[in-house]
Amino acid sequence: MKITAVEAIPFAIPYAKPLKFASGEVATAEHVLIRVRTEDGIVGVAEAPPRPFTYGETQAGIVAVVESLFAPQVTGLRVTEREVARARLGRTIGNPTAKAAIDMAMWDAFGKTVGLGVSELLGGCTDRLRVSHMLGFDEPAAMVAEAERMIATHGIRTFKVKVGRRPVDLDIAVVRALREAFGDGVELYVDGNRGWTPAESMRAMRRLADLDLLFAEELCAADDVLGRRWLVGHLDVPFIADESAVTPADITREVLGGSATAISIKTARTGFTGSQRAHHLAEGLGVEVVMGNQIDGQLGTACTIAFGAAHQRTSHRAAELSNFLDMTDDLLTEPLLITDGELRVRPGAGIGVEIDPDKLARYRTS
Template structure:
């Protein structure tokens, strides 16, 4: 069970339409596939989606740091020495997505070796999660049409609405159109990606107070310390810290400082090991948790549902698991299926999915 090689393979798959939000936009899944090889011939896989506008990582940077720093750090370790791998990678500042992908590929390889699913190894609380679909910037008509299609085709009834534009009325009009078009049975919540000021956020939430929103995420920047604390104190829904609360230390700072009342956990940036730490802290502090989406492909979504379904706390709310539906293709041999508004855990060993070698050859950028 010793790690003998680590690969970082860049690839690119187009989206059918760009996803637009306050901190950037994405036209293609320009990701990095990480593969961990063992001396037993087992290969664990995970996906690394760079988000330069959020964490500063790029596709080329991910390949470089995995190949030159993290691979040498974990070579020779056994798959059960995950804490050693975590500690060695933690010596390097930043690079959360690269660290997470190596971590999850090790977990996948361990699960394949033991013939156990990662979700079982983590906790095995349930075998599925409700799905939340993320709606990017567009006109009210287009966003209502997309949500209606997702509801009709996949049974999804929870929607995360990207906001944060100026003027604020652009977004409040969209959310109102969604509520009117979808009815009262659908759950809506908003994510500003730090696009508004604290005062703009307060105004927007007042204007939408009759729309029965359930969460508000990263409406204003976390470094506006006093403004964000002032905003959170007046909200009547949980304020979710996402990119401002990646590590346990971040979570502690934001919550005890009064700048957040709920947390988004994304396996794409904290892996399974770091996500466990975040989950246990949130459980201890009595915080609500949302399993977030890093604009993941199917491999990333499989990781998210594997972790989210492993615990009671992380499976209570719908997980953001559906944005792979916007991709023109994917790398998996068997596509993920959302049915009745739910995504089931594979149940197979490891993360439970396999990479199609022909598709990887088609989309990889290093050949």
């Protein structure tokens, strides 16, 4: 089970419709496929989706750090030595999605080696997750129309609404339009991507107080320490820490400091090993958990399903799993299929997916 090689393959697949939000816009999935090869001929795979405007990683940067630094540090390890790999990669600050993809590819290789699914190995709580769909910036009518399409086509009835624009009136109009269009038939929550100040966030949430929102996420920056504590202390819905609470230390600081009452776990930035740490800490602290989305492709989404379905706390809420629907194509031989608002854990060993070599050849950019 020793690792003989780690590959980082950049690829680019356009989105049919760009996703727009307060911290940026994504028009093309410029991701990196990570492949971990073992001496037994097993190949573990994972997807690293860079988000330069959030974590500072770029596609070229992920390829460079994996090839020049991370691959030599894990080559020669057994795929079971994930803690050793984590410690070695942890000596380098940053590069969260590069590290996460190597970790998940090691888990995939391990699952394929022993003939078990990763979700079983992680906990095996359930075999499916409800799906939440992210609605990016647009006019109210367009966002309602997109939600209608998701309900009719895929049975999705939970929506994460991107907010954080100035003035706040347009975002308020969007959320109201969604509630008026669907009534109690959908679940709604909002994500500001740090776009507002604490005062703007408070004004917006007061005006949305009658809409029965599930959560508010990252409405303002965590760096505004006192302002965010003041905001969270006055809200009557859980406040999700996302990019401000990646590591266990971040989570502890934000929750115990009164700056968050829930967290988002994204396997794309913490892998399976780091995500387990975050999950168990959230369980100990008694905060809610939502499985988030790094605007992953189908491979990354399959990883999120595998982890989220493995644990009771992460399978309780709808998970953000549908943004691959906006991509014009993908790399998997067998596409993911959302049915009745749910995605199932892929059967088979490891993560349960295979990469189509023809599609990889078509979209790779190296």
